[in-house]
Amino acid sequence: MRRGSTSQQRRWDRHLFLIGMMGAGKSTVGPLLANQLGLQWIDLDQIVEEKTGQSIGELWRYSGEVLFRRLEAEALESLGGEACVVGCGGGVVTYERSKEVLANRGHCVYLRASPEELAARIWRGGGAETEKSFSHNFETKAVESRPLLLGVSSEEELKARLSELLSAREHLYEDLANFVVDTENRSPQEVAKSIAEWWEQKCR
Numbered sequence: 001m002r003r004g005s006t007s008q009q010r011r012w013d014r015h016l017f018l019i020g021m022m023g024a025g026k027s028t029v030g031p032l033l034a035n036q037l038g039l040q041w042i043d044l045d046q047i048v049e050e051k052t053g054q055s056i057g058e059l060w061r062y063s064g065e066v067l068f069r070r071l072e073a074e075a076l077e078s079l080g081g082e083a084c085v086v087g088c089g090g091g092v093v094t095y096e097r098s099k100e101v102l103a104n105r106g107h108c109v110y111l112r113a114s115p116e117e118l119a120a121r122i123w124r125g126g127g128a129e130t131e132k133s134f135s136h137n138f139e140t141k142a143v144e145s146r147p148l149l150l151g152v153s154s155e156e157e158l159k160a161r162l163s164e165l166l167s168a169r170e171h172l173y174e175d176l177a178n179f180v181v182d183t184e185n186r187s188p189q190e191v192a193k194s195i196a197e198w199w200e201q202k203c204r
Contacts, residue, residue: 015106016085016199019093019173021166023118024111025183025191026087032192034085037199042086047075056089065091073097079105090165093172102176107202109195110177115166117184119159 016039018026027043034041045056048071052059059068072089076098079086086106092098102108113121152158174180179198183191 015079015083016195017102017106017108018085018087018111019102019108019176020090020111021113021118021162021169022090023121023162024090024113025121025188026111028188029111029183029192029195030085030087032188033195036192036196037085040082040084042079042084044072044075044086044088044092047078048072051075069095069098073101076101076105090169093169093176099172099176107178107199108176109198110173110180111183111191112173112180113183115159115163118162118166119155122162123155123158 016033016037018030018033020026030043031041048059048068049055051074052071054062056068059071069091072092073095076086076088076092083106088098088102092102152161179195181191181194186194
């Protein structure tokens with residue numbers, strides 16, 4: 001899409017933030033979406049890791065959640081002016097400083113999925129086949145690499161933990177969301193296409 005009109009320029013100067021729970025598909029859908037829109041793909045966790053030289057797990061373990069959330073907010077604030085597709089961590093909506101950036105510097109798309117679906121994706125690491133098309137097309141981090149899931153030893157425990165987190169966060173996702181897309185029973189390509197169509201409609 002050409003950036004010809006003033007309205008287009010205003011839209012393209014705002015980032016497209018992907019928000020949602022761990023396992024929702026942000027890291028899988030994001031690069032597909034960025035490619036469709038001709039925008040840069042940015043993984044917020046990767047910015048934090050590159051800045052600190054530590055993995056997210058190490059940051060949580062040695063420095064705690066408070067420092068991580070501050071670094072996450074700084075990463076958001078450091079984004080340039082030209083629009084990018086940005087994949088955000090699941091808990092970014094719990095920190096006021098980050099919420100302010102999300103609300104004022106872009107449009108938020110909430111990738112929604114049930115705790116059962118999220119658990120299936122994470123427990124299988126995104127690689128095992130399930131009845132739901134989205135699950136077996138996903139690349140997702142394993143349980144061991146997710147700080148908030150430490151100590152989880154079964155898929156049932158995982159589902160319970162995710163249900164608890166989602167109950168605390170869902171209203172935050174919904175409050176920030178400019179667009180909500182259900183990701184269950186859909187491929188990553190279908191989800192990316194749905195978001196791209198919505199985004200390009202806003203740019204007209």
